[in-house]
Amino acid sequence: MGGPVQVSDVNVSHVCPELNRVYCADCVAFMSRLPKEFIDLIIADPPYNIGYTYDIYQDNRPDEEYLSWTEAWLNAAASLLKPTGALWVAIGDEYAAEVKWLATRKLGLHLRSWVVWYYTFGVLCGNKFSRSHTHLLYFVKDPKMCKFYADRIRVPSARRLVYNDRRTNPVGRTAENTWIFRPHVENESSLDLDGRLGFQENVWFLRPQDVPQGFRPLHDTWYFPRVAGTFKERAHLVPCQLPERLLGRIIVACSDPEDLVFDPFVGSGSTLVVAKKLGRRWFGCEISPNYANFAEQRIRLCKPGDPLEGPEDPLTSSPPTPMYFPGVCLSQEEREELEEKIVACFREAHQGYSLDRLLADPVLQAQFIDACSRHRLPGGPRDWNLTLLKLRKNKRLTVRTTSKGRISWDDLDDSILYAAEIALRKLLDQGYPSLDYVLADPIAALRFDEYARRIATGYESFYYRWAALMLRKKAKRLRRRCSMRNIDHREFRMLPLEADIKKNLPSAPGIFYLWQRLGKNDSPFSVYVGQARNLATTIAKLMETKERIAALCRRPGDLDIRYCSGLKSVEIGALQYYYASKDKPELNYLGVKDTEESG
Numbered sequence: 001m002g003g004p005v006q007v008s009d010v011n012v013s014h015v016c017p018e019l020n021r022v023y024c025a026d027c028v029a030f031m032s033r034l035p036k037e038f039i040d041l042i043i044a045d046p047p048y049n050i051g052y053t054y055d056i057y058q059d060n061r062p063d064e065e066y067l068s069w070t071e072a073w074l075n076a077a078a079s080l081l082k083p084t085g086a087l088w089v090a091i092g093d094e095y096a097a098e099v100k101w102l103a104t105r106k107l108g109l110h111l112r113s114w115v116v117w118y119y120t121f122g123v124l125c126g127n128k129f130s131r132s133h134t135h136l137l138y139f140v141k142d143p144k145m146c147k148f149y150a151d152r153i154r155v156p157s158a159r160r161l162v163y164n165d166r167r168t169n170p171v172g173r174t175a176e177n178t179w180i181f182r183p184h185v186e187n188e189s190s191l192d193l194d195g196r197l198g199f200q201e202n203v204w205f206l207r208p209q210d211v212p213q214g215f216r217p218l219h220d221t222w223y224f225p226r227v228a229g230t231f232k233e234r235a236h237l238v239p240c241q242l243p244e245r246l247l248g249r250i251i252v253a254c255s256d257p258e259d260l261v262f263d264p265f266v267g268s269g270s271t272l273v274v275a276k277k278l279g280r281r282w283f284g285c286e287i288s289p290n291y292a293n294f295a296e297q298r299i300r301l302c303k304p305g306d307p308l309e310g311p312e313d314p315l316t317s318s319p320p321t322p323m324y325f326p327g328v329c330l331s332q333e334e335r336e337e338l339e340e341k342i343v344a345c346f347r348e349a350h351q352g353y354s355l356d357r358l359l360a361d362p363v364l365q366a367q368f369i370d371a372c373s374r375h376r377l378p379g380g381p382r383d384w385n386l387t388l389l390k391l392r393k394n395k396r397l398t399v400r401t402t403s404k405g406r407i408s409w410d411d412l413d414d415s416i417l418y419a420a421e422i423a424l425r426k427l428l429d430q431g432y433p434s435l436d437y438v439l440a441d442p443i444a445a446l447r448f449d450e451y452a453r454r455i456a457t458g459y460e461s462f463y464y465r466w467a468a469l470m471l472r473k474k475a476k477r478l479r480r481r482c483s484m485r486n487i488d489h490r491e492f493r494m495l496p497l498e499a500d501i502k503k504n505l506p507s508a509p510g511i512f513y514l515w516q517r518l519g520k521n522d523s524p525f526s527v528y529v530g531q532a533r534n535l536a537t538t539i540a541k542l543m544e545t546k547e548r549i550a551a552l553c554r555r556p557g558d559l560d561i562r563y564c565s566g567l568k569s570v571e572i573g574a575l576q577y578y579y580a581s582k583d584k585p586e587l588n589y590l591g592v593k594d595t596e597e598s599g
């Protein structure tokens with residue numbers, strides 16, 4: 001590659017141009033000289049005519065002129081698409097309706113989806129709703145022939161972060177023009193005690209991370225942060241660079257490897273970088289020689305198979321919003337009074353059970369929340385639960401509890417235990433400080449259940465949550481008791497062929513170890529070490545959700561299972577702890593610090 005090609009230097013007239021290049025050209029003229037119907041996917045991110053500063057393009061054209069230019073390039077782009085092809089257009093509010101109208105009514109394209117890209121790190125407006133979305137219009141030539149691979153973009157969901165930044169305005173920020181409401185929780189008043197709707201902004205206007213069922217890849221509202229100045233992928237060239245992960249979702253869903261992807265407005269080259277990384281053929285054009293040159297250099301630096309920049313699931317890259325606790329503005333006296341009321345509600349709801357049980361059991365939890373709501377206590381479920389935990393830690397929760405109906409470690413299936421451990425680790429990695437915090441926050445608890453259920457299906461939420469509490473207790477004990485020096489290193493065996501697992505694996509206690517290998521020649525790294533009271537049945541069950549566990553790993557790749565048998569039951573906990581602490585597998589909770597082991 002030797003820098004962008006000036007379009008005047010080559011004859012591209014109705015012959016396929018040299019691919020895997022950036023052309024420095026006006027896109028309308030360039031496209032009109034290309035053959036018809038030879039491109040699989042066009043991703044167009046034109047200037048939005050809102051006064052952005054580009055190096056040579058003027059982004060404030062008269063309305064009519066911008067619209068007739070839009071029609072010209074849309075028309076040229078449509079004629080390049082194969083019958084199976086797709087055109088995605090990123091556009092702002094100002095012209096989204098016109099683009100849709102032009103493409104469908106005038107050019108005969110078919111609108112398959114109108115995706116809203118919701119982003120954070122947008123520009124704040126003081127006197128109106130701040131800009132927080134861009135439209136991604138997905139057109140196809142023929143709805144019956146187009147390519148669309150929904151399965152490829154089904155990634156594990158979850159979500160995100162505690163920005164405890166004290167520099168932010170305590171009264172909150174201007175609401176954004178994409179609104180997110182927390183799912184309705186019964187018995188919760190939508191007004192705070194002063195009658196202000198949404199005053200507690202983290203309760204009523206949530207971040208995407210806080211919506212357990214929202215922003216999935218197959219929904220038509222996508223969440224990705226904008227490529228802010230501090231991001232590693234930021235090219236610092238054009239003012240509005242599309243995130244690689246967003247482009248990746250489009251390219252993976254709408255094209256196959258080796259398909260041809262074209263970008264008429266290359267800018268810093270993000271689309272073509274992603275197309276190249278994903279093994280597509282690519283080319284594009286850009287009017288600015290400076291940008292075209294930059295894009296060529298940037299594309300040259302990556303190769304097919306390189307990972308995309310940015311977190312795979314943007315919802316899991318940062319933890320959820322911490323609760324705004326109204327108690328902060330209470331006097332000491334008022335706070336104590338509130339604490340007493342919360343304890344009274346606990347007495348009303350707990351039916352003799354412990355606080356752990358109340359946190360883990362959705363029925364008791366609902367009764368407690370119901371009691372607090374009826375008494376119109378300020379705050380929300382997370383505040384009330386955290387208050388109880390704080391009181392217990394300070395030995396001020398003096399409520400008599402019994403151990404009736406106690407569920408012990410031995411009552412829990414191995415699969416619930418590993419599912420709970422992996423789910424808990426995922427939430428801790430997302431920034432939740434502790435298991436207490438996860439169980440105290442109904443949304444985090446739902447998220448925990450969702451992970452656990454994906455790994456070991458078919459159990460009630462209570463059992464996963466209880467297993468996590470038991471595991472924490474066990475970890476604490478093992479930490480105190482286990483001296484690494486007393487543990488012998490064991491040999492692990494490879495698993496027999498899948499069909500023979502039940503037949504050939506011992507129905508005896510043991511340890512199993514999940515490893516991941518990226519390429520044939522790469523050395524494997526540890527993913528999870530677990531214990532089994534019965535290796536044969538536990539591993540057979542694990543095999544059922546092996547792919548789902550693999551999908552929770554940081555990198556894509558198959559899992560390889562090894563096992564070690566011939567152990568006494570009493571040894572297995574210590575051995576699991578030993579390997580978890582020594583190898584630090586990415587999905588184990590054992591060996592990770594939980595800051596609030598108050599149980």
Ligand SMILES: C[S@@+](CC[C@H](N)C(=O)[O-])C[C@H]1O[C@@H](n2cnc3c(N)ncnc32)[C@H](O)[C@@H]1O
Nearest residue numbers: 026027045057241242265267268269270286287
């Ligand atoms: C919104 S930016 C594209 C940003 C790009 N998606 C990225 O992630 O870096 C629009 C680009 O279109 C270019 N452009 C404007 N008019 C053009 C035209 N007639 N032909 C080709 N490129 C043009 C601008 O120079 C600018 O780089």
